[in-house]
Amino acid sequence: MFQIIGIVLLFGLVFGSFIMSGGKMDVIIEAAPHELMCILGAGIASFLISNSMTTIKATAGGFGKIFKGPKWNAADYRDLLSLLFLLTKTMKSKGVIALESHIEKPHESTIFGRYAKITHDHFAVDFICDTLRMMTMNLEDPHQVEDAMEKQLEKHHHEALEPAHALQSLADALPALGIVAAVLGVIKTMGSITEPPAVLGGMIGGALVGTFLGVFMAYGLVAPFALRLTSVVNEEGAFYKIIQAVLVAHLHGNAAQISVEIGRGNVPSPAQPSFAELEEALSQMPNE
Structure with a gap:
């Protein structure tokens, strides 16, 4: 919503000030089509030259995020904490073996099935299941698990930022x-x-x-x-x-309630x- 208001203000104030100062729009209107053809044409061409097809598609999809904002809201964070509570509680009370059916086929899991929006996020599901799978293989050193998770997050975040970097490069070239x-x-x-x-x-002119x-x-x-x-x-x-x-809090031996409380403290305000x-x-x- 604010992005649309910003665009309206941008055009209104810039061109409005030009008109109010005595400027004539005739010159701009007459020159704009072929000038835009040159500028945007070269910009799009350089964008295609400098980026992979994956980045190009992700950039096109990124415009939805620009106007809609982040996909996760307060209810989603509460659902995530509830999901993680169920998983860590099950692991504490029934052992890692009880989780195998849930992490091998999360889309058929009664635990994951309660949170459809999270389940439809492939990275979130894979991130949870891959980490729990490491725990079932007796990798229980909190520092090793945290390091492995951090590398996955860095990789995912780097790839997710590629469209933004591509747009910034285009802004620098225009x-x-x-x-x-x-x-x-x-x-x-x-x-x-x-x-x-x-x-x-x-x-x-x-x-x-x-x-x-x-x-x-x-x-x-x-650039904006x-x-x-x-x-x-x-x-x-x-x-x-x-x-x-x-x-990671769970691996440090905390109870499920304490682990999700630590997670709650990291949720954006x-x-x-x-x-x-x-x-x-x-x-x-x-109860599960």
Whole structure:
């Protein structure tokens, strides 16, 4: 919502100030189509040249995140803590063998099945199951498990940030591409140097539109999009850090209730359930 308001304000205030100061939109409107063709065409071409197909597809999908925001909300964090509570409680009371059926086929698990949104996140499910699988193989050193989990998180986060980096690279290139378009306009103007000053003035003004559009799109649109996408990816990454915190706390010998309380402390403040809210959610769960 705020992104749409920001875009409206961006165009309204920039072009509104130009009009209020006596500027004529005719020159910009006339020059914009071919200037945009040059700038955006070169920008898209450089984007395709410099990125893999995976990154290109992820960038296209990233625009949904820019406008929708992080996929996880307060209820999802509460569900995650409840899921981890069930898993660690089962492991404590029944042993790691009792978890094998749940971690080998999580989509058929009665525990995972209670939390459909989490189950549909492949990385979250794999991250939980792979870690629990290591524990069933008697890898119970908390420091080794934490290190292995940290490397998985770093890899996932690095890959998730690729679209944001690609957008930022495009934003860095657009001002220079705007200059390219402007130079082409100046070359065109110099080829018509015998024209009267009024005509030459219009041609130079049209050429400068290229510089304006390159800078405007870079710092007004694409760079903020890249920054917003980075912020969303970082917020979503906090969800997976909770998994690490709870499972490592469990390996340190803490009770299930204590482990999820440690995890609750790491939940971002806007989405963090209170102690009472989490306790109520846990008390309402049927025994597994």
